[in-house]
Amino acid sequence: EEIKMGISLGLTGPLESISPAMQKGAELAMKEVSDSGKLLDGSTIVPVVADNTCADAAASVAAVERLVTAEGVKGIMGGMCSGETIASLERVGVPNGVVMISPSATSPALSTIDDKGFFFRTSPSDARQGEVMADIVLERGIKSVAVTYTNNDYGKGLADSFAEAYKAKGGTVTVVSAHDDGKADYSAEVAALAAAGGDALVVAGYADQGGSGVIQGSLDTGAFETFVLPDGMVNNVLAEKFGTQLETSFGQNPSAEGEGHEKFEALAKEAGFDGTSAYAGESYDASALMLLAMQAAKSSDPKVYKDKVMEVANAPGEKILPGELAKALELLAAGQDIDYVGATSVELIEPGESAGVYREVDFKGGKLNVVGYR
Amino acid sequence: MDILNALVAILNFVVIPAAAYGAQLALGALGVTLIYGILRFSNFAHGDTMAFGTALVILVTWGLQALGISLGPLPTALLALPIGIALTSVLVLGVDRAVYRFYRRKRSAPIILVMASVGVMFIMNGLTRLVIGVDEIRFDDGARFLISVQQFRAWTGLSEGLSLRVSQALTLVVTALACWALFRFLNRSRAGKAMRAYSDNEDLALLSGIDPERVVRLTWLIAAALAVTAGTLYGLDKSFKVFNYFQILLPIFAASIVGGLGNPLGAVAGGFIVAFSEVAVTYPWRKIAAYLGFETDGLLQLLSTEYKFAVSFVILIVVLLFRPTGLFRGKSV
């Protein structure tokens, strides 16, 4: 059987620069499974890519509609951005009964959405990240921060959950203000943040968007020296760009410790892309999960295999790392349990999202260093 | 001392950044306004012409850097600029030949030309991405700061710092020069007058022995030069990202309109109005107030920065209500 799998990413638009690595990550898993020849008696996987533009819900719905109704995909690795994901899920995924596993849509709203069991994500809800971030900041002895967020559901949700947690734990938030992505200039935002003051600046944005614009402006004018950087910002690009200027900055992103991640990085390198790029690992895992669930359910019908996703993702069973998909398929075929770990230590909690293991990072020496996991 | 601190804070966070941003907008607006003034349509492809030109400049810069050529404290990109301009000019002239000339001959309504320019915008947009990809690119080398915050603090002993980047100073200087040169060119030189004559009354220009195609070519050449220069300076100051060059188009249009379309002085004034209204109106005065002896809890912010763009548009609309064709009495088709 030839199984088509959809990949829905914002290949053009405001996140066009992190999409390629995500696409490659997803395709890597599919290729691995395909090459192994072990899925459902030698089925091959054909990835079909759709450009959801990230920003335009209507275009995303149209693109995903095409994947499902025209291409007849059996599952979708996507969507990418929360707003667009909600739209395509409600309009296409659920009505057509197609499983969607998003690597990166992190809005808390997706936890409560009525998905009829078709939606999962390999990233955690931002409700959790806010708490983790608040802990890290306080532990570093920073008692007062300014917060800027990218003005969308992701940024807003994250900023809110952080500010709430931080205040509850005794910190002071001097200001919470939005910045829009893709603006020509961030002087106004920097000026406002600087005027409000604070020991550090929390930047809940995107590394190659407004987020780095704000950081740039702050560094140039000397407004802030320390930046707190959540998932959208933790990125090698950022380290390359600012180098030692981020000496005192730190942050966290969903990503688990262990071999999984390193193995994935190696695989990615071999395949010619950067495995540490944001959400590349999550994309790999999302694809892998769907394919493994098929094997477990012995069916490529999403209505059937959707019930197996949680099962393959979680214990009990043998741990599966990136590059070991063939082994996992064999085990499943033999009726054994697996516990998929993958690139990001996947652990799905109800209602089908990553539990949220975060790695804490800093930028000492102009490099992205992992400090620990929590 | 505290008053000095307050002053420095305003300079550092409001005046200098807004002036630099204003100059960037102004430089872009000069190109838009020129095309509007002479060829009488709003060129939506201008932002992407800027992007395309800058992409070329970056490629050449990389080449130069690989050869070990540099300009000392100034960015190498300045050396690459002429080449970028030349290449972009070729492209732009080609586009005019392939696209706009047809509608000019047909005497199509300006709106048709605008729509054609939207088409060109899409194509250039894709082309730039093909050439250089979508990643953010930093290509500024040489010294970054004329005055850096640390230096300034060390010199003055003030607690507030002040920074002035090379790229900011460069942009300001280039903008002033470009505006002056363009103004003189249009109003004094023969070719410039021919361009204005053409824009006023095409047929009569023909009857005066002015070669319309030459005028058009010249216009595109200058516009291309302005676009590439604007794009490069902007990229040096911020960074190069294709997407941003589309986004900057809106404030550029706003700038050229509020100043009065077709008028170089207007473009520059418009650029600064837009920039200053964005930065100044949303500025929280708390810190300044504190330096002046009023401690408050509130931010003393008129409006939050989410509305900065809205604010600049409100100001723009108010200006237009009192000056319906812009501050400097622009044209309207």
Place this chain on the structure above:
Amino acid sequence: MSNTRQADAVSPWRAPFLFLILVALFVAEGTMRNALFSGSWNTALAILNMGLISAIMALGVNMQWGYAGLFNAGVVGFLALGGLAPVLISTEPVQGAWAAGGARVLVALVVGLGTLVLAAQVWRRFSGPLRVPALIAVLIIGFVVYRGLFDPAVMAIEANDSARTGNIGGLGWPVLLSWPVGALFAAAAAWGVGKVALGLRSDYLAIATLGIGEIIVAVMRNEEWLSRGVKNVSGIPRPVPYELDLQNSPDFVARAADWGLSPTVASGIWVKLLYAGLFGLVLLGLILLAELALKSPWGRMMRAIRDNETAAEAMGKDVTRRHLQIFIIGSAVIGLAGAMMVTLDGLLSPTSFNPLRYTFLIWVMAIVGGSGNNWGAALGAILIWFLWIKAEVWGPEFMRLVTAPMPEGVLRDHLLGSAPHMRFIALGLVLLVVLRFAPRGLVPEK
């Protein structure tokens, strides 16, 4: 010396012919399975539905530009306002939201509006040196009172279960009702905007409306109490049955089987057909009204105004009033389309309201279709929308074609890797080609 444009004669068969082509495109999309078409009726209908809505938007733009020469570049704002209606009218009420601060917000808004009215009165009635200070005093006092009432009320509403709702909530009325309400919202805004800005000419009006559009969208993004701002409202009720319900209804499944369709596919098609019917009905109704108006002295008067305002004014036509009238009507139509679009999406997502997509693309549709011609605008809209969607597939396909003869290597990889960007190039090329062969639009005004 004449500056008049030479009108090429246009065959009367052109419009029907183009419509046939369009139909053929959709049929191809629905039936043919190849590199260019998907062969799925679901896709075809999905494109058609959004195409119909786009047609209504383009119709609104066409009314303003084509009939009256008003350059409204704030389409996205009126669209967004229209889109607010389904949320406020037909989503379920939010528990406790009204109690938290609903009344206070209303009072605050009334105070805000009252301030503006008062300020306008002051400006009109007063003269002399007191005028400006009085105006400023009114504005400042009004602003302070307004913020005093507004801010706490908003905080209270937003604090009310902010993860799931945090907004004022809807009335729970039928969603179809929200369509005219959406039109009304947009019309009301257009009235205010028109009063202020319609004195401006061409591109100046354009930039002013562009700004107003941005402001409206900015408000919708940031005023969370209203419609959750950037956190989006999803799950907006719809006027047609849900696919899953259909799939679970034995009746429907049986009928689908008669047609030889799987229940999933059939339910998708059926729902989309229902939508298409609704949208088509609205579109045709609007076109009918518009055509009747345009082919009567009213239309003649509008054309006269568009041609030469000074002369029309001297011939006794109240240009200002007529401009306002058509601006309001056009905006209402755009608002209606906005409400319909949000209903179709089931989602209000203010971040997606960007001017490229919802102002310029709509303009492209209206102009490519042929400004001044209702059928043209509709045709242009559906066609451009079709291309906008298909460019996603055709662009990369085109790239594959181009690179096929190339030797393996870095360049080829680079080009193939950049295939998605061909979407823009493809779209741009198509736009230019259409404009080239129909420089006054596909179906020009006679």
Place this chain on the structure above:
Amino acid sequence: MAEPYLSATDMRGGYGKADILNGCTLTVERGQIAVIVGPNGAGKSTAMKAVFGMLNLREGSVRLAGEDITQLTPQERVRKGMGFVPQTHNIFPTMTVEENLEMGAFIRDDDFRDTMEQVYTLFPAVAEKRKQNAGELSGGQRQQVAVGRALMTRPSLLMLDEPTAGVSPIVMDELFDRIIEVARTGISILMVEQNARQALEIADIGYVLVQGANRYTDTGQALLADPEVRRTFLGG
């Protein structure tokens, strides 16, 4: 007989499908004043445009100084020494009066300040307004600027489409005077006039154009003397 300086023979052509010109012939000798009169819409302006190459001719040819210029573009004709004042849209509205005149001298490389002074003495009213935008002038003043612009060109053939429309009597007299003077320097003049009686007074040759074809061709005096012509075309 030597060939006339300008001879446009048997011109046929129009804007769209229908022909406006139906075999119209115009000739002007060196230093002569030729005047075209005729009812509104007769095709006078069209004939002028045709002579100037702004209209595609289906038939007929235009020869200047013995050279066939039928295929030349208007610009090239300007360089051959033709100057033209159109009936409408004949100024650059957002340029100053002075710049308008400068544009008239665009193809001249020599010093044209003299000529400009002459134009200013001819039209003192516009001299006062030399720094003002031409678009802000009154109707008659614009007309004066337009004629002034053409005079700046120093053409060898000057074509004027209703130069005196909207011009006050005193200026009109000056203008006709000046035209005679110009013609005496050897420049040929081809003009359309509705102030026909005055124009024919000074005309060496007059053409009455009706529906794109020559109806009468004679000396100015002869046409003035013809009662039929007077009644139907010159207003009694």
Place this chain on the structure above:
Amino acid sequence: MKLGGLMIQVHDLQKHFGGFRAVDGASLTIETGSITGLIGPNGAGKSTLFNVIAGVFKPTSGRVMMAGEDITGLPPHELFRKGLLRTFQLAHEFSSMTVRENLMMVPAGQSGETLINTWFRRRRIREEERALRKKADEVLEFLTISHLAEEKAGNLSGGQKKLLELGRTMMVDAKIVFLDEVGAGVNRTLLGTIGDAIVRLNKERGYTFCVIEHDMDFIGRLCDPVIVMAAGKVLAEGSADSIMKNEAVIEAYLGTGLKNKVAAEVAEEAAFAESHGAQPGLGSEAGHGGDGKPEGGL
């Protein structure tokens, strides 16, 4: 001419452009039922005065009354409803509409101009349209451009556009019509006919006219009184005869005749022009003699 009071009173009107006084304290009256001529050198401020009266420009100061009512600064469309019509010096046609439509759009209060009616009152509109069309065709007939009824107005010749300008004023019952150089560019034979029409409209329908024109033949034949403007002020006023003899007017405006060799001959022709005997632009008032003008000619 029987006069029934004052149709228009202009009181100390000023209109400045920047520092320039285009109209500089003009006061004048137009009597009901008259055909008043307004002449003056180029740039005297005639068109500007018209534009102020017709509401295109707001006056810098001064007042305009129409039939005793203050109409200063009213917008043009309201003036139209009060019966004040005007034509433009530079033709303002509706260029993308046909010539007939240009005329049919003129009358005010057409029921088809109300949006609701266009949907629910089709019958009534059709009837009105039929009547309008008939009227428009009559006007076209009169202006000798019936064959152009379906032509786009933008394609008309210069003179035809002028005719259309005039034709529009004939579509409704006006009280006062301001004509700004209808004659410029119009064939003189046709202008004669237009003159007749003006007289007829004046006599039969009681229109008051105010006419700017540089063709003194035309002015002389039609107008009484004639007002002369110069430099933004009223220079002289009186019958056409007296005006043409007025030294100041001759100096500022009329000039001393066509200074060429045939001036005398022209003067002779003037003799057989009856009525006021004015030979336009020629200024040679030979027929009346004794005005002390030089013979003219070089």
